[in-house]
Amino acid sequence: MRPVRMRGETRAALLGLALFTGVAGGGQSVQPGMALRVSDDGRFLVKRNGGAVVFLLGDTVWPLAHRLTREEMIHYLEVRRNMGFNLVFFSGVAEFGGLGPNAHGHQPFHLSTRPKTGSGKLPVVCTYPEGEVLFDFTKPRITPGADPGDPEQYDYWDHLEFFVAAAGARGIYAALNPVMATCYLRDGHVDESNAEEIGLFFGRRFGKYGNVIWVLGGDIPPDLAPGSLTIHRRMARGLALGAVGKEDYSTVLISFHPEGRMSSATRLHDEPWLAFNMQQSGHGDDAAYESFRADYERTPPKPVLDGEAWYEALPMRIRLGNRPATAFDVRKRAYWAVFSGAFGHIYGENSVMQLWAPGIAPYENIETIHWRQALERERAMEELRTLSQMDKAASSFVSAVSFEMRTPLTSILGFSEMLVSRRLEPEKEREYVEIIAREAQNLSRLIEDLLDISRLESGKLQLQKEVVGLQRLLDVSLPALETPGGPVKISASIPGDLPPVMVDAQRMKRVFDSLFAYI
Template sequence: MKRNTTINLSYLLLCNAINFFLNKNKLLFFGLTITVLCFCGQFAHGQLSVSENGRYLVSHDNTPFLWLGDTGWGLFQKLNREEVDFYLKTRAEQSFSVIHAAVVHKNPFIVPELENIYGDKAFEDEALMKPAITEGNNPKDETAYDYWDHVDYIIEKADEYGIYILFLPLFGMAEDDGYNLINEKNAYSYGKFLGSRYKERKNIIWCMGGDVLSENENCINIWNLLAKGVTEGVAGNEDYTKTLMSYHIRGGHTTSESFMEAPWLDFNMNQTWDLYTSIYSMVSKDYNSMKLAPILHGEGAYEDGPEYPTKPITPHKIRKQAYWATFAGGLHTYGNSNIWSFGTNPKYVTEDWKKAIFSEGARSLSIYTQFMKSIDWWSFIPDQTIIVNGVGAADSLNVAMRSGDKQIMVYLPEPAEITLDLKNKIKSKKLTGEWINPKTGDRKDAGKFKKNELIKIHTPEDWEDALFLLK
């Protein structure tokens, strides 16, 4: 397991100097301000790694990294340069920190397969997965600007906005007829090509799989070979401390089923798809496993998704998924059915993706990020023993966390009255409670409490869901 304990003092001094300069020069024009912000975003995190306690990710200076992901699966194939900039800029402004994207697809959802928006093919030889490379990279010269030049541009543009790419080498293998592109003969060489090409990019998080299970030795070996190729391309040898990797699994499953002992797996990922009420139990199972590793709830029910039996997937349900994953000790990624394929799959589309990107669900998650950044979110651990009456279940599951013996946090996904036991949970004799509205970010005083007592709390009137913070 990779750990990061290095503190980059030079970076901290640089940012302090920049902040001082900006405060002293209020009349700096807007463009310069944005340039400085982009510069800070580009170097603020650097290569991510697993925290020393194995529960979350940290940047190169050991700063806890707050993951808020968006599934933009078709990013590398379906958007032109201008659209890429619009998408990444908007998501950065909304506080998203990671975009899930596949470098190539082999499935009917991204059409045409293995080509990008400019008609450039990913491979000159599909059987060997040999990349199609041309000389030059001038975007104004269509004979020079190839598929992989466009991939380069997107990764660099994401870095400018301080965004990481959860980078899937391949997405969408049909399991009923075997893996339909990658195999044991081409996996290693393809991985090494990618690792060598992107070894200097610090905003890549490598991800094996692609909505696919690994039910036998052959399947597992393919991903082991791909991971080995990537790592040797990055590091020059099989040194998995130089890469950060996970695996994107099929719905209803978790990576811990097949890859718990894989040397390249740094954090687990699960997918619930329509079974979003199982998020807390699924994340909890991995959180309480013997191997300490961060857990990402990588895919749930997509906002406005018409394909789910549990539809409609409202902004309220979007918030529930984020907080359930977080309160179980995990990381979370959001999805919107209008966005992930960028209009390629008509049966999943209800409005243009450029409008859907400003959805209420996305706004709710900006509030989620603001709230998490207002507390030491990384110091909280799940503790359901705090709730002694009114835990609820399924769509109304109330969940609790605590930060040592100093703070308690509860999420109530529906209007409810619950009883909390503060005995031996919190140290201070004088406690202050506060309500936070996850939909709007509004805060409301909840009164004073004593540490060694049972307390009843009731969600504020007319709130769909609520956060209760006691400190």
């Protein structure tokens, strides 16, 4: 690999950014517990350990692997994390000149000896630094060491791994598209003979990071040409083998990014490697909610996500002269997707998605601004982030309510069974009936509180305060916690000289119920 000249300040910045030199990922560690799986009902992605639902709000930066320096990667991640994003969608080998050199002067692959064999006109975003000569995607340029201050050590893949690890250290998922298929499958770089080997390399290198989600394809129909489905299957197999050592797709999340106004479900829904469906709803104002509802209703159920909606500031249909997408347009399409069943949303902004800066030809000659300035345009997603936070709060609330209802229901069922199945002394019967009546009343009050949730949220819920002794509060709570006919009796003794307190007795009972449930 040829040496790269760097100015003194650039070299110093690189050395300062490295947490540990010579360590893959820059010594950064992905936050624990980030690994995801598909929920049991096939609707969401959840934490692999614990099962908590994760709402993914992503941003799109296709060419970050070769356009950003380490300092710029950190800046980008910090800004997006502070804005509430928890996913970044990008290509390992992107369009817009992804074959290199990257920001540090390195290319991803060695050159091939065979000529270009692909047919048909390639998109304008597909450019080649070495003309019509192919690169060998089975021969990545890898050098010993990973010191970012030493260009002889720090290669293209060290740089990409640094970003994946830096994202995970900030709690951000990496939706990694290994190679942009619209360029490299169309032109013959990726075919049936090498797809599995390419997947194997990516799986081994990046599959160890719990924040990685794989996205095959890239702006192409799944069945672009004869053999395309075989290519996708073999690359998916390679990813699994590289990541976990076997073809086990239960622990490797893989999706597929299709062509515009298309869904992966059209041809891939039943593929065992496809964990969730992805749509590209397209850069227009179509009623996309119909397609999301259709994917949501497919069987067997699989989660669905809009991987590319209308990018903010990009003209409709990507045609000069058409009006660009506003914050309202972007927000509307996000709502259409999420309210139709999508488990998250991926945002995009025209200048950020191509990481435009002076000296770079803008995509389709569309007006752009510096990507650092354009980062602020994500304000369109504020409401969606608020919605996802409300959804998490609602889930926590339901869990709390379920816990609150468990005690009275258990008492009612237990004492009712005793009354039905046994002959009891009249005194015991009366005692059990009173407990049942009391717990039914508690349950009724809990339901009333649920119906009155709007008052609770607005702070207008009135407490029914009264002067009551602590012994009385405990005497009301403890009998309901005893197992009918069980060997354990619960009692409490309160010093007689303690003064009474002014509280909402019913709500204090719930506090005691919650505490005593752990006895």
